[in-house]
Amino acid sequence: MRSIVFLLFFCVSLSHAQQVQFKKDSILTTKDTLFYSIKNNMLSPMFFIMNPKKGIPKEIQYQQRTLIRACEQLNSFVKVPRNILENDSASVNLNTYFSFKAGYGDPTTVKHNDNYLYLLPYKKKKKLIQGNFGRFSHDHIRSYHAFDFGTKIGDTIYAAREGKVVMTKEDSKKHGRTRKYSSFANYIIIQHNDGTTAAYYHLNFNGVLIENGDMVSRGQAIGISGMTGFTTTPHLHFVVHKTTEKDGNVSVPITFEGYEKKKFRKGKRYKRRKK
Structure with missing residues (x-):
């Protein structure tokens, strides 16, 4: 039965x-x-989607779309009759039956404030090494509107917008050039007052300067840049998400202060600007 648990973890987006x-x-x-029960370990609501694939046994019972409150556990979330198992419980591969999506927040209330001007999450001028819709890794609905800013290991990262810290990870030292390393990225996730969340990825080992549940202000130092997860060079991956009932997390377009109506371009260097 351990394989069922592992496969369920694996099917959910690595993030x-x-x-x-x-x-x-x-x-x-x-x-x-x-x-099986499911638990939301975040300090934010999570919208979780289990999409059945063709050929799923009708005997398997599950909740297809569910809003799970912060730190809530839902029991009997999945029920698997033993009579559908071929040999023993460890042989079940739920990848065959489901695809999984998740989003941070409540899709019925989240609405991004398109007028908000985000602060660049660093102080000194940095090169954009991959922008929106970048072909290397910004090729999915979760990352279309992400930014990768080249940083040095040890650079301080600052909050681009005020909010509540709902999830952090800082225990990894691993990185690699393939997506199998994605789950090793250290990160900070901050939820804003409009229900959206900002994600700051590839932080250093022990590189989180704040705590879960903290309220952080715009421009506050929150982390230390590193090189963890799926990356070929030190950088900060920054993206803002909202959750939807159809796709879970989707990235949203944002505007940085001082760069209104200007498109960021790969290879160019950008510094903070004041209005």
Whole structure:
């Protein structure tokens, strides 16, 4: 049965691997049925989607779209009858039956403030090494509007917008050139007052300067840049998300202060500007 738990983790976007926890409920599990709970480890609501694939056994019971409150655990989230298992419970591959999506926040209330001017999350001039719709890794709805700013390991990272810290990770030292390293990125996720979240990725080992639950101000030092996760060079991956009922997290276009009506271009250097 360990493989079921692992496969469920694996199916969720790698950026969600720390936030969602599936666990076998030993008390509810019987000789006929395996029961699983799901827990949201974030200090933010999470919208979780389980999309059934063609050929899923009708006996498997699950909740397709669910809003899970901050730190909430939902029991009996998935029920798997033992009679559909070929040999033993460890042989089940739920990748065959589901695809998974998740988004931070409540899709019924989130609405990005398009008039907000974000602060560049660093102080000294930095090169944009990959911009919006970059072909290397900004090729998905979750990253279309992301920015990769070249940094040095040890640079201080600052909050681009005020909000609440809802999730952090700083225990990784690993990085690599393929997507299999994505789950090793250290990061900070901050939720804004319009329900959107900002993600700051590839931070250094022990490179988080704030705590979960903290309210941070715009321009506050929050982290130390590093080289962790899926990356070929030290940089900060910065993106703002909103959650949707169809796709979970999707990136949204944003404007940086001093760069209204200007498009950031790969290879150009950008510094903070005041209005």
